[in-house]
Amino acid sequence: MNPLISIIIPVYNIASKIKPCIHSILQQSCQEFEIIVVDDGSNDGSGNICDEFQNLKNIQIIHQPNSGVTAARQKGIENAHGEWICFVDGDDTLPTDSLQVLIDNSHNVDIVVGNVIPITPTGEMLKKESVSEAMLLSSTDFIKKLLEHKIGTYPVGRLFKRSLFDHFTLDLPRNIRRGEDFIMNIRLAAKAKQIRVISNHVYNYIQYPDSSLHRFVNSWNYEKVFDKHLMESLQNAHLQHTCKESIIHAHIRSLLGGLTDPELSRQDSFFKQIKKEAKEVALSKKEKAILFLAGIPFPIRKRLYVILKKLSVR
Incomplete structure (x- = not known):
């Protein structure tokens, strides 16, 4: 049995x-x-x-x-x-x-x-x-x-x-x-x-x-590779349109993985895509902050990120 x-x-x-x-x-x-x-x-x-x-x-x-x-x-x-x-x-x-x-x-x-x-x-x-x-x-x-x-x-x-x-x-x-x-x-x-x-x-x-x-060290490149596999799974299930708004929120969240990586910049094509998508949905305060941080030059972004992280754990 x-x-x-x-x-x-x-x-x-x-x-x-x-x-x-x-x-x-x-x-x-x-x-x-x-x-x-x-x-x-x-x-x-x-x-x-x-x-x-x-x-x-x-x-x-x-x-x-x-x-x-x-x-x-x-x-x-x-x-x-x-x-x-x-x-x-x-x-x-x-x-x-x-x-x-x-x-x-x-x-x-x-x-x-x-x-x-x-x-x-x-x-x-x-x-x-x-x-x-x-x-x-x-x-x-x-x-x-x-x-x-x-x-x-x-x-x-x-x-x-x-x-x-x-x-x-x-x-x-x-x-x-x-x-x-x-x-x-x-x-x-x-x-x-x-x-x-x-x-x-x-x-x-x-x-x-x-x-x-x-021990895992995140990077902006990893987020982009991961998104490729995520989107492939959604497309295979024919869910990319039904879940469009939720996908946009997931994309904004993926920016968190690149905030401490200089490879994430305003010139990056995936960042441009996310910024364009974000205009189609209502954003939370946290999502607005993530988009703002992702779009500023890396040296300033890194310092701000460290300060905000310290404040969040108090």
Whole structure:
């Protein structure tokens, strides 16, 4: 008999963190799951720690040469048997009732989205719930909210019907290292009929200072390459016109990635496109500030950005 949920955990050099993650899943109140751990070529002993769990009947341990987190998730999907896919990062944990809460809200939908709560390694909550009320959304409305960052673009804290995945879902070049989850969500949602968003806390996103996202250095060129793949996904789903306003808001947000990069200038063709698009929608104060900063010379912009960032954390 196939499991109800396939939990896929990509692992890379997190030897001190993987055990709490796996234990939090094994202690779930809902036990109708399989765990697929994909060790993505770790060199710190993470793979050996994963192997300690290989004798448990509902755990698969897969080792592969280092290929990146997207390839690790793809390997997990290829080996999954569950009706639902649930992604968990190997340095995070699940509250005890997470799977039960998600599955209880899965009736007549293709995706269930719960609340992901950032916490410190000692368990202190850093941010309150981001979704205050439950919503039942169409595919298009959900994608619009993703583009406008009104719903988190991460892959975790949610269930996806396994039938939504195909060869295209995770087909991205390895150099797309930030935001690949965003594109995956867009591609899956485009194939879904209905998505349920719930306010329940279902995922602990543990904030470690040495995480890969903290090490990622953004650039304006990266934002332009990322936009190419994002737009390709929307065009393949014939959503570029339906979601036009939301795409414009996403483009303005992409300017944030270039504010500290001298390559972003008023002469840049993508910046000119965004500035022209921005005239077609109502802008928030933050969006107006981003456009203003992006359009001033880099030395001044950099100094202003540093000052504003310091003020924002006070």
